[in-house]
Amino acid sequence: MTSTADAPRSPGRPRSIRADEAIIEATLDLLAEGSTIEALSIEAIATRAGVGKATIYRRWAGKDALLLDALRRLKGVMAQPAGHSVRDDLVLLVGAIGKNVDPRAAKIMPCLAPAVNRSADQFQLYQNIISPRRQLMREVLRRGIDEGVLRADIDVEVTMALLTGPMLIQRVLQWNPDLDEQSLPERVVDAVLEGIQVR
Amino acid sequence: MTSTADAPRSPGRPRSIRADEAIIEATLDLLAEGSTIEALSIEAIATRAGVGKATIYRRWAGKDALLLDALRRLKGVMAQPAGHSVRDDLVLLVGAIGKNVDPRAAKIMPCLAPAVNRSADQFQLYQNIISPRRQLMREVLRRGIDEGVLRADIDVEVTMALLTGPMLIQRVLQWNPDLDEQSLPERVVDAVLEGIQVR
DNA sequence: GCGTTACGAGTCTGACCCGTATCGTATTTC
DNA sequence: GAAATACGATACGGGTCAGACTCGTAACGC
Structure with a gap:
């Protein structure tokens, strides 16, 4: 779960919502194109989303957590x-x-x-x-x-x-x-x- | 398909039937133990079967061909x-x-x-x-x-x-x-x- | 015994990937 | 404008694996 919580407002640049979307979409796209769950790599997702790997790791602990969110979106x-x-x-x-x-x-x-x-x-x-x-x-x-x-x-x-x-x-x-x-x-x-x- | 064909008899040492069996069994065992198809590696199969990698490549073109034979055995x-x-x-x-x-x-x-x-x-x-x-x-x-x-x-x-x-x-x-x-x-x-x- | 082929074990190159770190830059609060 | 945090890009060490290859050895036909 991305912390879209009720944070009182932290300093610094806020996380890009577009990046959130792009990552989830890229994940679902790659899966739909025939990639298996385990063949799916963070690197491939990042490239497809036009995003740095760090941007993904900043949001999710790993592939499993990301997949969980992505699949939730699908339901x-x-x-x-x-x-x-x-x-x-x-x-x-x-x-x-x-x-x-x-x-x-x-x-x-x-x-x-x-x-x-x-x-x-x-x-x-x-x-x-x-x-x-x-x-x-x-x-x-x-x-x-x-x-x-x-x-x-x-x-x-x-x-x-x-x-x-x-x-x-x-x-x-x-x-x-x-x-x-x-x-x-x-x-x-x-x-x-x-x-x-x-x- | 392993060529158990009607070859007139080729010179040299014949292929070991025990190796054939061991490779197929190792493949099925690893799958049954929870390995996914794509997580399954030729190296792991060879090790499990007590066989050199070359022995597998001598018989099958790749993982797919091996799996095909292994699954056939299962039916x-x-x-x-x-x-x-x-x-x-x-x-x-x-x-x-x-x-x-x-x-x-x-x-x-x-x-x-x-x-x-x-x-x-x-x-x-x-x-x-x-x-x-x-x-x-x-x-x-x-x-x-x-x-x-x-x-x-x-x-x-x-x-x-x-x-x-x-x-x-x-x-x-x-x-x-x-x-x-x-x-x-x-x-x-x-x-x-x-x-x-x-x- | 000689040529041929298979054997298990191992090595090597080139991929690909993970997860972290570090760039220079951009965006936000105070 | 300074501190903080985000961004995309890229480099890094560590890992796994595919396939082709090399050993010395073993089993077969002639």
């Missing part, structure tokens, strides 16, 4: 279900999976998969990001049960995995190139709702 | 559905997702996620590995339709994503730590079969 606002139709809310939530405001996110997200399971810290960070989103879906499912739209005997957690999984593997892994991503949320939700068995 | 045999019950076959196939004979696979697989989408070559390799498995599941679903167990109007491709996704995100990303992986295949298959909607 979009959470989708807000309308609350009318359970099906429509689920389509909205499923469609929001792995979708961020920043178009670079699509390229960057797959890189995070390995990082997430390497250290407990990063795993926790990841869980912190997705758990409110999971909670949102959980509430919609519970509401569906309460309203009598969904069966009362379903396993909510498994159902969430059912809805999330297909979207995630498609967006992050491009699991099946022939699958149309555009219509996938709707089709997934409907399939899960109706089941595939003959009745 | 287990494909599950073979019994063909009696569609449900049981699906449970078997879903349970086999991301599950390999080699226990190291579980640690290694997440690392491949980013690599897969970096280059067209690696993406193709990945598709080559999973597409026969996808075909297997596709056939089971078609059989289910033919036998009248599954509805004829389902989208087979979406259904496959539905069955595969939850298992994959759980095994590869540990998406939800609270989800019991053991019973997941059965629960996923049943949920997809029956749907979650009140009927």
